[in-house]
Every structure is written in structure tokens, then in C-alpha cells.
Amino acid sequence: MLIRRCAALFVEPREDLDVDWAALFSGRGAIGATVQWIALAPHLGQEVVVDAADLAALGGVSLTLWQEREACESQFGADAIARLLKSGLLLSDAPEGAAVRQRDEVLRSQHWRPLSATVHMFSRWADMRVDKGMQFPSFEELVDNYGTPPGPTINRRSDDSAINLPPPERARLDDTLFHRYTGRNFDPAAVLPLATASRLLQRAFGAQGQREMAPDAYVLKKLSPSAGGLHPTEVYVLAQRVQGIAPGLYHYQPVRHALEPLTEMAPADTEELALRMVADQDWFQPAPMLVVLVTRVERNFWKYRNHAKAYRAVLLDAGHLSQTFYLLATEAGMPAFVTAAVNEVDIERALGLDPLKDMVVAVCGCGPASGAQNTVELRYEP
Ligand SMILES: Cc1cc2nc3c(=O)[nH]c(=O)nc-3n(C[C@H](O)[C@H](O)[C@H](O)COP(=O)(O)O)c2cc1C
The missing domain is CATH 3.40.109.10 (NADH Oxidase)
Structure with a gap:
């Protein structure tokens, strides 16, 4: 089997803060931080949690050349390669990989800038509603x-050097x-x-x-x-x-x-x-x-x-x-x-x-x- 990496991929070290109630009641520090790697691949359109072994493989497998799976496994570990193939971050020439490979092909064929494709795919909303988190807060x-917000405009000169312009004439x-x-x-x-x-x-x-x-x-x-x-x-x-x-x-x-x-x-x-x-x-x-x-x-x-x-x-x-x-x-x-x-x-x-x-x-x-x-x-x- 031949494999290669998806065309566009960014990895975010994301931190989630949570209250550790057990620690709070025992008098220890109450805020816990979980940091994990989140892979953002636009051809998938959904986030994938990855670990350090996955990262090594993602950074080492070519996104252009198709390579033998066994060679990649011996370099990065069979588990990591299997996980990444399953998640769609790595692609294979096998029939079961056809659907995700086709999504990657669509992305490649459009000539997206990888960062732009990622911003686009991960800033879309599905079924966003007021009762699900979309809010319309008033200015108050x-x-x-x-x-208070930053002022509505700025002055770049504090002296009186600004050239006052004539009032605009009315026009159509x-x-x-x-x-x-x-x-x-x-x-x-x-x-x-x-x-x-x-x-x-x-x-x-x-x-x-x-x-x-x-x-x-x-x-x-x-x-x-x-x-x-x-x-x-x-x-x-x-x-x-x-x-x-x-x-x-x-x-x-x-x-x-x-x-x-x-x-x-x-x-x-x-x-x-x-x-x-x-x-x-x-x-x-x-x-x-x-x-x-x-x-x-x-x-x-x-x-x-x-x-x-x-x-x-x-x-x-x-x-x-x-x-x-x-x-x-x-x-x-x-x-x-x-x-x-x-x-x-x-x-x-x-x-x-x-x-x-x-x-x-x-x-x-x-x-x-x-x-x-x-x-x-x-x-x-x-
Ligand atoms: C890119 C863009 C997005 C906007 N999104 C919203 C919106 O989600 N909801 C809304 O009520 N108005 C939206 N507006 C309208 C602005 O609120 C409006 O242009 C602004 O309050 C100034 O009012 P005016 O257009 O009557 O001069 C949007 C305007 C722009 C240009």
C-alpha cells in the first residue's frame, strides 16, 4: 500500500481550562489546564486530536510523493500510521481510502492557499441558533x-497641522x-x-x-x-x-x-x-x-x-x-x-x-x- 500526507494541515496546541472540583474541596489549586494537539485539515472539515507520535509521522511523511506504508511504519511506528490513515490525515491508494483521498484531490485541484483553506473550512457554522450560542448582546x-470600546477614530497629530478640507458639495x-x-x-x-x-x-x-x-x-x-x-x-x-x-x-x-x-x-x-x-x-x-x-x-x-x-x-x-x-x-x-x-x-x-x-x-x-x-x-x- 502507498501512502502520503493530506495536502493542507495545521496543528494547534489547544488549552482547555477546567475547574478541578476535587482539588478545590481539598484546598489544592482548583484550575486544571489540558493542552492537546488539534490537527486542522481542511479536506476533512473536522478537528482531529493527535499526539506526539502522530505529529512526528505527519511531519515526516511526504504530502507529494507516495511512499510504501511499511517504510513509514518502520520509521514512525505502525500504530501512528494506522491511526492517521483512519482519521484521514494520511491518505492511501487502497479502495477503502478512496472517499477521503477524493476530498484531498478536490482541495488540491482548487489551488487553495493552505492557510486560507483552513480558515475557511473551520470558520463555518452549522445549525447555529440563539439558543445554541449565537448571541446578540446590546451595546449596553x-x-x-x-x-467602553476604543474610540470611534484617532488623531495622528496632536498639534494643529491637520489641513481642514472644504465641505463636500452636494451631488447626485x-x-x-x-x-x-x-x-x-x-x-x-x-x-x-x-x-x-x-x-x-x-x-x-x-x-x-x-x-x-x-x-x-x-x-x-x-x-x-x-x-x-x-x-x-x-x-x-x-x-x-x-x-x-x-x-x-x-x-x-x-x-x-x-x-x-x-x-x-x-x-x-x-x-x-x-x-x-x-x-x-x-x-x-x-x-x-x-x-x-x-x-x-x-x-x-x-x-x-x-x-x-x-x-x-x-x-x-x-x-x-x-x-x-x-x-x-x-x-x-x-x-x-x-x-x-x-x-x-x-x-x-x-x-x-x-x-x-x-x-x-x-x-x-x-x-x-x-x-x-x-x-x-x-x-x-x-
Ligand atoms: C460584513 C458585515 C456583516 C454584518 N453582519 C450583520 C449581522 O450579522 N447582523 C446585523 O444585524 N447586521 C449586520 N451588518 C450590518 C451592520 O450592523 C450595519 O452596516 C451597521 O450597523 C451600520 O448601519 P448601516 O448599515 O445602517 O449604516 C453587517 C454588515 C457588514 C458589512
Whole structure:
């Protein structure tokens, strides 16, 4: 049997502090610290506890060359090799190792930077809910717990050398910029007119043109910037109440400007999914249209392969798209929202996405405001 190490792996010496009740009652030191090695391998997507013998093997077995298992066993011990094969940190060419080997192949084929893949895979949430640990503390509670926050801005000069600039002139964009705000009080009965949804999707996410930069190498022109002009962000729509569109999940095709139906749903099911997607943030759930931003990483990593800045760049891309979406919603007289507090794993399941290829980044949404102020909003007050 031939074996090699998985492509990406980081090891964290993690410490857990616990109260030792027996020691406390016997008058000895009451806090115990457990330190253990945690292996973080993105192709597995779950943590593995390893020991010093495992670490020696992981540090010694090649991640590129396939080696004879017996040779590795004689160097690092048969037990350690067996354990690591079982956990999927080592890969084999045997049929029983095919599933985990295939996950590792997917990771390799996407040209992930190993550290970025690890951050991505281990920062996803599954079924996160308020009653499971997701919390929304108020500013008052935060100040009670942490003291006052660092000031809202800084001065780099204490003398009077700062050059005061003239006040900005009013201009056309101002109307939209000043009215933009994050909506948290959507009208739960409002239906989004099809014309509004169509304009929003096309101007925020649609292609305004296509250019062949080299033979068979196309870029899209959109109304937001994108690293390398690659526009790797795909858009999925959860239609709850969009005029003429059956409730359910769709993929937005940006060149055809069309919604590709994925799953038709009953209205109660879209509500359940919307709430789950935004990790129980019930102030976002009633928005008639939600939009999931998903980076198709191979599109960006095709150019920026194993690149230190690629992960940062694709996150910035999603941020630009969400701001354009906000501004278009504002222009249409509606608030919008963006949130990164999302249950990526649940969204991946609902949309049939592989997180090593398709990175769920954020959820946006928009719709008419109810007029109530049940949840705080930060509107511009002249
Ligand atoms: C990356 C990002 C993540 C956000 N996540 C949340 C969120 O989880 N919940 C929420 O209510 N608002 C979220 N917001 C909205 C911000 O709270 C909001 O932009 C901020 O309070 C300023 O208010 P404004 O957008 O109305 O100017 C997020 C905004 C950004 C840019």
C-alpha cells in the first residue's frame, strides 16, 4: 500500500481550562489546564486530536510523493500510521481510502492557499441558533462586560497641522448614499415587484458585457469591481415573496439575466430556511428576497493560485457586491441588509454546494420597510 500526507494541515496546541472540583474541596489549586494537539485539515472539515507520535509521522511523511506504508511504519511506528490513515490525515491508494483521498484531490485541484483553506473550512457554522450560542448582546451589555470600546477614530497629530478640507458639495449620488441603511424591520406581507427584483439582480450581479481576454478566457463586465476582473461570486436567490416567482431557491445566471429554479418551496419552508440561513436573526427573515453570495474559488484561484492575497480579495469582492445591492435597493425606496453571521453548512446543504469549491460568504436581502422600529436601525439624521 502507498501512502502520503493530506495536502493542507495545521496543528494547534489547544488549552482547555477546567475547574478541578476535587482539588478545590481539598484546598489544592482548583484550575486544571489540558493542552492537546488539534490537527486542522481542511479536506476533512473536522478537528482531529493527535499526539506526539502522530505529529512526528505527519511531519515526516511526504504530502507529494507516495511512499510504501511499511517504510513509514518502520520509521514512525505502525500504530501512528494506522491511526492517521483512519482519521484521514494520511491518505492511501487502497479502495477503502478512496472517499477521503477524493476530498484531498478536490482541495488540491482548487489551488487553495493552505492557510486560507483552513480558515475557511473551520470558520463555518452549522445549525447555529440563539439558543445554541449565537448571541446578540446590546451595546449596553458589551460596555458592562468589556468596558467602553476604543474610540470611534484617532488623531495622528496632536498639534494643529491637520489641513481642514472644504465641505463636500452636494451631488447626485448623495440622495442614495444618505438614505442607505441596514433594514431590520421588513414588512412581512410585502411582495417585491418583479421589475424591482429584476433591476436589482441585473445591476448588482448581472453581466453588462463580456470580453475575451485571450482565446477562451472570458471576463464579465459588472458594475462592481472584482479582483483580476474574474467575478467569482455566484448569486443564489431565496424568493419568499417576489411577484410572479414561485417561492424557492434559484441560481441567478448573470449573462442570461435569468433565474434557474433549484428547489420549489412552500412559503412556510422558505421562512424556516431564511431564519436558519441567517442564524436566527429574525429581523432579517421577513425580507421578501434573500440573496446568498457564494465564491466559486477555482475561478479566482485559477489566476491567483496558492496566493497569499486571494482569500482576502474574494471577500472584498463580495463586500463590493453587497454595497451595490444596498444602493440599488435604496434607490428603489427599500432598505437592504448584509450579514456574515450565516449558517454556511446549512446553506451548502440547501444549495448542493461543496465548501472546498463553493465558499458561502454572506447573505443579503431587501424589501419594503414595515414602518415599525422593533429592532434598531441606524438611519441618517440630518
Ligand atoms: C460584513 C458585515 C456583516 C454584518 N453582519 C450583520 C449581522 O450579522 N447582523 C446585523 O444585524 N447586521 C449586520 N451588518 C450590518 C451592520 O450592523 C450595519 O452596516 C451597521 O450597523 C451600520 O448601519 P448601516 O448599515 O445602517 O449604516 C453587517 C454588515 C457588514 C458589512
